Amino acid sequence: MDHEQKRTAAGIREAIAHAPLPHVHRARIRHRNHMAVPWHEVTDCDDMLAIGADLDDKSSIICRAGLLLLAGGTGSWRVRDCMNKIAGVLGVTVSAAVSLTTIECTCIDGHNSFSEVVSLHTTGVNTERIQLMEEFVRDVQKRGDTLTVRAFHDRMDAIEHAPGNYAPWAVGLASAAACAAFVFLLGGGPIEMGCAFVGAGLGNFTRRIMLDRRLTHFVCIGVSVAVACLVYLGCLSLLSLAVKDVAEHEAGYIGAMLFVIPGFPLITSGLDIAKLDFRSGLERLAYACAVIVVATLVAWLVAMMVELHPDDFAAQGLSAPVMFALRFVASFVGVFGFSMMFNSTYRMAATAGVVGAIANTLRLTLVDLVGMPPEAAAFAGAICAGLLASITGTKTKFPRISITVPSIVIMVPGLYMYRAVYYMGVFQTLDAMEWIIRAIMIILFLPMGLGLARALTDPDWRYCS
Numbered sequence: 001m002d003h004e005q006k007r008t009a010a011g012i013r014e015a016i017a018h019a020p021l022p023h024v025h026r027a028r029i030r031h032r033n034h035m036a037v038p039w040h041e042v043t044d045c046d047d048m049l050a051i052g053a054d055l056d057d058k059s060s061i062i063c064r065a066g067l068l069l070l071a072g073g074t075g076s077w078r079v080r081d082c083m084n085k086i087a088g089v090l091g092v093t094v095s096a097a098v099s100l101t102t103i104e105c106t107c108i109d110g111h112n113s114f115s116e117v118v119s120l121h122t123t124g125v126n127t128e129r130i131q132l133m134e135e136f137v138r139d140v141q142k143r144g145d146t147l148t149v150r151a152f153h154d155r156m157d158a159i160e161h162a163p164g165n166y167a168p169w170a171v172g173l174a175s176a177a178a179c180a181a182f183v184f185l186l187g188g189g190p191i192e193m194g195c196a197f198v199g200a201g202l203g204n205f206t207r208r209i210m211l212d213r214r215l216t217h218f219v220c221i222g223v224s225v226a227v228a229c230l231v232y233l234g235c236l237s238l239l240s241l242a243v244k245d246v247a248e249h250e251a252g253y254i255g256a257m258l259f260v261i262p263g264f265p266l267i268t269s270g271l272d273i274a275k276l277d278f279r280s281g282l283e284r285l286a287y288a289c290a291v292i293v294v295a296t297l298v299a300w301l302v303a304m305m306v307e308l309h310p311d312d313f314a315a316q317g318l319s320a321p322v323m324f325a326l327r328f329v330a331s332f333v334g335v336f337g338f339s340m341m342f343n344s345t346y347r348m349a350a351t352a353g354v355v356g357a358i359a360n361t362l363r364l365t366l367v368d369l370v371g372m373p374p375e376a377a378a379f380a381g382a383i384c385a386g387l388l389a390s391i392t393g394t395k396t397k398f399p400r401i402s403i404t405v406p407s408i409v410i411m412v413p414g415l416y417m418y419r420a421v422y423y424m425g426v427f428q429t430l431d432a433m434e435w436i437i438r439a440i441m442i443i444l445f446l447p448m449g450l451g452l453a454r455a456l457t458d459p460d461w462r463y464c465s
Helices: 003-018 055-071 076-090 127-146 149-160 168-186 190-212 217-239 246-260 263-274 278-306 320-341 346-368 374-396 400-409 414-425 429-457
Strands: 093-098 102-109 112-119
Touching (some): 055 076, 055 093, 055 112, 055 127, 055 149, 076 093, 076 102, 076 278, 093 278, 127 149, 127 346, 127 400, 168 190, 168 320, 190 246, 217 246, 217 278, 246 278, 246 414, 263 429, 346 374, 346 400, 374 400, 400 429, 414 429
C-alpha cells in the first residue's frame, strides 16, 4: 500500500470514529429460563368435549392439573393420584414420573401414546391451591364428561392466577407470632420472645418482598435470615439501655430465623420415600437440606461476627399446670402462624392450629412427665397429628396434608440443626455430631408417625396399587 492509499484509509477510519451514532433505545430483555406454556395455544380443539378430544389435548389437561398441584407443595403420590383420576374420566391411561419441580408424563389411548415434560420455575407451598385442586378433581369426576377442553383450562386458569390470601405485612406478622411461640416452646422468656417477634417479622417480610419480585430462591433465604438475626440483636441492644443483664437472653436469636425451616419438603420427602417414590423423595430431601444449610450458615456467620454462643435458655420458673396451658396456647399460635405462611385460609389455619396444639402439647408432656426420649415423643406426636387430621379432614374436606404438615412443623428441631452447624464451624466435632444425630432422629420419626397414621386411616395409602 503506497503513501496516498494509507492516508486515504486513515482519513476514512477517523471519519468513522467521529461520526455521530444514531440514538438507539436499548431495552433490557429478560429471557425466561423456564418458558411458560401457552396452554390455550397448544390445544387443537378448544370447543370439543374433552373426552372426545385428541390425545395431546387430553395430555395437556392431565399434565397441567398435576403441575398445579405440584406447585402447591404436595407430595408426588397425591400429584399422581390427581392425574390418574382425571385420566380415568378422559378415558386414557397415564404413566407419570414426578420430581420436586418436574413431571414426565406419557398418556396412552388405545394404540396411540403421547409424551411430554412440564416443569416449574421454582418450588413453594400453597395449601389453598391444594384445596382448590382437590375440589377441581372431585368436580371433574362428577361432570368431567360434559366439559370442553377450553372449560378445563379456564378452570385451571382461575386456580393458577388466584391471588394469595395475605399481603406481605400479614405474612410477616404471622411468622413473627409463630417464631415467638416457637421460642417459648424451646424454653425462652418474654425478652427472647419479643426480640424474636420483631426479627422474624421483618425477616419474613423481606423474604416475601424478594420472592414476589422473583429473586433467586436461596438469596432470598440468606438475606432474610441475616435480617432476622441482625434485627434480633438490634432489639437486644436497645433493651440493654433499660434492662440489666440483657445479654443473657442472646440465646433466643436463633428463634428469629425459624420461619425458614422447610417443614413441607422435609415431611413430604419422608412420605414419598415411604411410597417408594425415591426420585421425588430424595429431591425434596436435598432441597430441604440445602435450605437448612444456607440458613444455618448465615446465622452462624452473624453469630461469629458479634461473638454469640448457642447457650441454653434460662429457667422459665413456671408451675406444671401453667406450663401445660401456655404450651397449648403457644403451639396453637405457632401452627396457626405457619399455616398462614403456607397461604391457608383462616378456617384451615385454625383447624391445623387445634390439631397441632394437641399433638405438640402431648409430645412435650411425654418428654417432661413420662421421661420419654424426644425422638419417641416426636413419633407419638406425629401419629396423634395424623389421626386427628384424618378425623377433621372427613368433616371439613380440607386436604389432609394442609392440616398434618403445619401441625408438626413446630416439632422440627430447628435449634438442634443450628447448634450442629455452629459446633461444626468452631471445630467441636463431637458436639456437632451429637446435635446432628439428635436432629436427624427426630426428623426421621416425624414422617414415620404421619405415614403410620395415614396407613391406618386411608385405604388408598395403605396398599401399593
